[in-house]
Amino acid sequence: MDTPRSVHDWPTFLGDNARRGGHSGEPSGPPSAAIWQRRLPGLVFSSPVLIGDLLCVTCMDGTLYALDLDSGHTRWSFSAANPIHSTPAVAEGRVLFGDQGGVFYAVESATGKVQWQADTGGAAWSSPTVFQGTVYQGTTGGRLHSLDLQTGRRHWDAELAGGSCSTAFATHDRLYIGCGDGRVTAYERESGRKSWETQTGAPVLSSPAFAENLVLVGSEDRFFYALDADNGQVRWRYRGGQGFVAPAACADGSVYAGCKDGYLYALTIADGRLEWKARTPQIVCGAAAVTASLVCVQPYGGSLLALERRSGRQLWRARLGSAIHSTPVLTVNRVLLTTYNGGVYALRCA
Amino acid sequence: MQRPKGSGGSGELDRRDFLKVAGAGLAIGGFTSSADFKELPKLEYRIHAPKPAPEGGGLPGKFPGRVVEVFHSKAIIDDRVSQSAIRTMLERGMKELTGAPTAVDAWRMFFSPDDVVAIKVNPSGVLGTTTSPELVHEVIRGLELAGVKPENMVVFDRFPWQLMVSSYHGYLPPGVRLIGTADVLVAGGQAVGHDPEIFFETTCFSELETRSYLSTVVSRMATKIVNLPCLKEHGASGVTGCLKNIAYGSFTNVARTHTGTDEIRGISGPPYCYLDPIIPLMCSIEPLRSKLVLNIMDGLRGVWHGGPFAPSADFIWEAKTLYLGTDAVAMDTIELEALERKRREKGAPSLWARDPSQITSRSERDKDPTKNDYYRATGHVRTAGQMGLGVWEPSHISHRKIEAG
Numbered sequence: 001m002d003t004p005r006s007v008h009d010w011p012t013f014l015g016d017n018a019r020r021g022g023h024s025g026e027p028s029g030p031p032s033a034a035i036w037q038r039r040l041p042g043l044v045f046s047s048p049v050l051i052g053d054l055l056c057v058t059c060m061d062g063t064l065y066a067l068d069l070d071s072g073h074t075r076w077s078f079s080a081a082n083p084i085h086s087t088p089a090v091a092e093g094r095v096l097f098g099d100q101g102g103v104f105y106a107v108e109s110a111t112g113k114v115q116w117q118a119d120t121g122g123a124a125w126s127s128p129t130v131f132q133g134t135v136y137q138g139t140t141g142g143r144l145h146s147l148d149l150q151t152g153r154r155h156w157d158a159e160l161a162g163g164s165c166s167t168a169f170a171t172h173d174r175l176y177i178g179c180g181d182g183r184v185t186a187y188e189r190e191s192g193r194k195s196w197e198t199q200t201g202a203p204v205l206s207s208p209a210f211a212e213n214l215v216l217v218g219s220e221d222r223f224f225y226a227l228d229a230d231n232g233q234v235r236w237r238y239r240g241g242q243g244f245v246a247p248a249a250c251a252d253g254s255v256y257a258g259c260k261d262g263y264l265y266a267l268t269i270a271d272g273r274l275e276w277k278a279r280t281p282q283i284v285c286g287a288a289a290v291t292a293s294l295v296c297v298q299p300y301g302g303s304l305l306a307l308e309r310r311s312g313r314q315l316w317r318a319r320l321g322s323a324i325h326s327t328p329v330l331t332v333n334r335v336l337l338t339t340y341n342g343g344v345y346a347l348r349c350a
Numbered sequence: 351m352q353r354p355k356g357s358g359g360s361g362e363l364d365r366r367d368f369l370k371v372a373g374a375g376l377a378i379g380g381f382t383s384s385a386d387f388k389e390l391p392k393l394e395y396r397i398h399a400p401k402p403a404p405e406g407g408g409l410p411g412k413f414p415g416r417v418v419e420v421f422h423s424k425a426i427i428d429d430r431v432s433q434s435a436i437r438t439m440l441e442r443g444m445k446e447l448t449g450a451p452t453a454v455d456a457w458r459m460f461f462s463p464d465d466v467v468a469i470k471v472n473p474s475g476v477l478g479t480t481t482s483p484e485l486v487h488e489v490i491r492g493l494e495l496a497g498v499k500p501e502n503m504v505v506f507d508r509f510p511w512q513l514m515v516s517s518y519h520g521y522l523p524p525g526v527r528l529i530g531t532a533d534v535l536v537a538g539g540q541a542v543g544h545d546p547e548i549f550f551e552t553t554c555f556s557e558l559e560t561r562s563y564l565s566t567v568v569s570r571m572a573t574k575i576v577n578l579p580c581l582k583e584h585g586a587s588g589v590t591g592c593l594k595n596i597a598y599g600s601f602t603n604v605a606r607t608h609t610g611t612d613e614i615r616g617i618s619g620p621p622y623c624y625l626d627p628i629i630p631l632m633c634s635i636e637p638l639r640s641k642l643v644l645n646i647m648d649g650l651r652g653v654w655h656g657g658p659f660a661p662s663a664d665f666i667w668e669a670k671t672l673y674l675g676t677d678a679v680a681m682d683t684i685e686l687e688a689l690e691r692k693r694r695e696k697g698a699p700s701l702w703a704r705d706p707s708q709i710t711s712r713s714e715r716d717k718d719p720t721k722n723d724y725y726r727a728t729g730h731v732r733t734a735g736q737m738g739l740g741v742w743e744p745s746h747i748s749h750r751k752i753e754a755g
Binding site (some may be wrong): 043045061122125140141142162163165180202203204205220221222236242243247249260300322324325340344 | 412430458477509511515517519520521522523524525
């Protein structure tokens with residue numbers, strides 16, 4: 001997110017465009033009680049996003065729900081034409097997301113009224129990336145779209161080598177995205193022209209992070225890659241026990257990547273050295289949220305796990321419904337999260 | 351009601367009729383009876399399926415009694431499935447199964463450009479014991495060779511979250527849909543559900559929901575089905591092969607067949623179950639029976655105990671094998687032989703055993719291969735054969751073995 005926001009906000013996937021997976025605020029302790037909880041009438045595979053006192057959650061019943069942060073009550077809802085898997089992004093008063101039928105929406109965050117919609121020709125599994133007035137969305141239809149944030153007008157769209165479930169990472173010059181055919185590709189952000197591509201050994205379902213001029217991304221081929229952002233050359237790679245499908249989050253020289261082998265790995269960005277790895281109760285497909293001292297993940301199987309960022313030691317664990325791709329939203333005094341059975345929770349932290 | 355072939359019925363449709371069949375645990379197969387083993391009460395059931403099977407259509411398909419087993423020494427390298435080896439294995443297997451000169455010709459024997467093809471995977475279990483995404487990828491390639499359009503292909507099973515954890519969505523070309531039928535569409539365009547007109551109705555253990563409905567992916571969306579089960583032992587059904595994979599993945603409300611308590615009849619689920627005869631009965635229901643035209647069993651890794659979820663790696667081995675056939679019963683018979691062989695090698699009791707001293711809890715069973723939490727319904731394979739769904743006698747099966755590399 002490149003627009004000004006309060007420290008409280010979490011307006012997009014992994015918090016903001018830095019893909020840090022968090023910000024300076026962090027829970028002061030483990031969850032002690034539920035402030036409220038909701039059960040939406042469909043599965044939820046997305047993460048919540050928070051803007052002001054509005055929590056936005058997309059649901060496979062085809063609805064975008066805007067919930068009151070304090071009560072959990074529905075302020076408004078918007079019905080899309082198809083089920084929604086995409087984690088929304090909020091920018092300049094619009095909630096942005098794609099549905100499973102290839103329709104992309106911009107909905108007014110104050111009212112829930114649609115401002116514009118665009119045909120993207122494929123299901124959106126990933127989240128929109130918003131950068132300097134432009135929205136970028138890859139689809140399982142094998143295309144990457146660049147749309148004007150204000151109008152939805154198409155700037156360009158680029159053909160990918162396969163379907164994409166990866167959320168693009170935007171820098172001033174480029175976009176980086178993973179693809180089902182195993183490639184990580186860089187595009188010129190203004191033109192959509194391909195800059196470079198690097199082939200991995202299996203589909204790249206993970207979403208890239210970016211730090212120290214490296215594109216940091218996992219592959220189903222069991223490797224986590226650091227690619228030179230200028231030319232795509234592999235600077236280092238680290239092997240896990242299963243595929244890396246969880247989007248990476250990075251902060252202060254470290255990258256945190258969940259793996260389907262059930263571990264969360266902390267690697268040094270500069271050289272791929274293993275700082276620690278922490279066993280979780282189940283496989284990890286969702287991204288980690290990172291704060292000054294915590295790393296929080298929702299492994300498949302039903303829990304919210306908080307690890308000490310420095311060591312990977314488990315600090316606390318809250319047993320909840322199961323999640324797959326969800327990442328919690330962390331604030332100073334609460335944790336907001338979704339579970340795939342339609343659960344939405346606001347948890348008070350001690 | 352549609353009478354399954356071999357049940358003694360006349361074959362005419364009578365939706366109000368109830369058909370009684372022998373209950374679970376019928377003396378089928380090679381097990382030895384025990385004084386402590388009790389047969390469940392006979393199962394009354396009703397099948398509601400408006401259309402009969404077309405003449406000569408469906409199981410056992412084009413090649414009754416034929417099973418092709420393809421081994422490749424490099425199918426798994428460094429714990430990863432080799433995409434190129436799978437391609438070679440599948441091409442060799444399809445040619446051997448059909449006698450066609452090329453893989454393209456082989457695929458065209460089953461599929462045409464007008465078909466809508468549902469690909470049934472098995473995503474239940476720890477990673478590595480589910481249908482390999484690499485195999486799904488190659489099956490899609492084979493269908494494309496036959497001219498089937500990607501937008502006319504659907505990969506499906508019941509639970510969307512299991513499909514997602516296995517990452518099938520990452521291996522699908524643009525256009526191919528991924529559907530979890532238990533709730534809502536996962537990826538694609540249209541809503542799916544279950545067909546109110548096609549169901550199997552029975553009470554196993556006094557459950558209140560007595561019907562199991564067929565998925566509309568099978569009944570309405572697809573014209574053909576490719577079934578991709580895994581080489582796995584199953585604690586309740588003995589094996590979870592072609593028959594169980596397609597039956598229990600296509601109908602709703604199937605857990606009741608092996609869980610629950612009936613206080614009136616004084617029976618309960620574990621260690622008893624009704625998977626025999628319910629698995630073969632479900633497979634006999636139209637249009638599932640006639641649409642299932644090809645089975646390709648993923649035996650790259652085998653599970654000889656602890657299935658279907660296989661929580662312990664101790665019971666998983668790299669078999670590096672694919673099995674191909676149209677005859678689901680013959681395929682499962684060969685699967686059963688392979689698992690029995692492996693269990694003998696490991697000192698585990700037969701899947702046909704009926705020894706009460708071997709019955710234990712699920713958690714103990716997951717650790718100890720000499721124990722189980724059910725009297726396994728391994729006989730469902732033979733029951734299917736007796737119903738005319740395929741060839742169950744090993745001596746009547748043409749089992750062809752190939753080494754592809």
